[in-house]
Amino acid sequence: MTHKRKNIIEVKGIKITVLHSKENDFISLTDIAKTKENDSRAADVIKNWIRNRSTIEFIGTWEQFYNPDFKVVEFDHFKMNDGLPSFVLSPGAWIEKTNAIGFVVKKGKGKVS
Numbered sequence: 001m002t003h004k005r006k007n008i009i010e011v012k013g014i015k016i017t018v019l020h021s022k023e024n025d026f027i028s029l030t031d032i033a034k035t036k037e038n039d040s041r042a043a044d045v046i047k048n049w050i051r052n053r054s055t056i057e058f059i060g061t062w063e064q065f066y067n068p069d070f071k072v073v074e075f076d077h078f079k080m081n082d083g084l085p086s087f088v089l090s091p092g093a094w095i096e097k098t099n100a101i102g103f104v105v106k107k108g109k110g111k112v113s
């Protein structure tokens with residue numbers, strides 16, 4: 001998926017990157033997470049958010065609705081394990097395991113994830 005352009009929107013004084021592609025727009029979770037913690041902890045904020053039971057149910061439902069190639073069996077596996085102290089999940093792992101399309105991961109400082 002190639003992103004055609006990038007815009008910055010401001011929400012309550014916070015600058016958030018929006019990537020635009022032919023099919024979809026993506027908002028930067030990293031930019032939003034930076035408001036909770038400093039730049040170096042944004043990835044941890046995202047990982048804690050994505051492993052939450054409500055988040056998994058929401059993004060899984062979204063994927064089932066919009067993504068015909070979504071791997072529901074893998075989604076069920078994540079749902080069974082969320083809430084366990086040992087359960088860890090990153091956006092990259094979610095994409096890889098479930099064939100998700102609702103997230104884009106860009107590696108590097110200041111990149112969208």
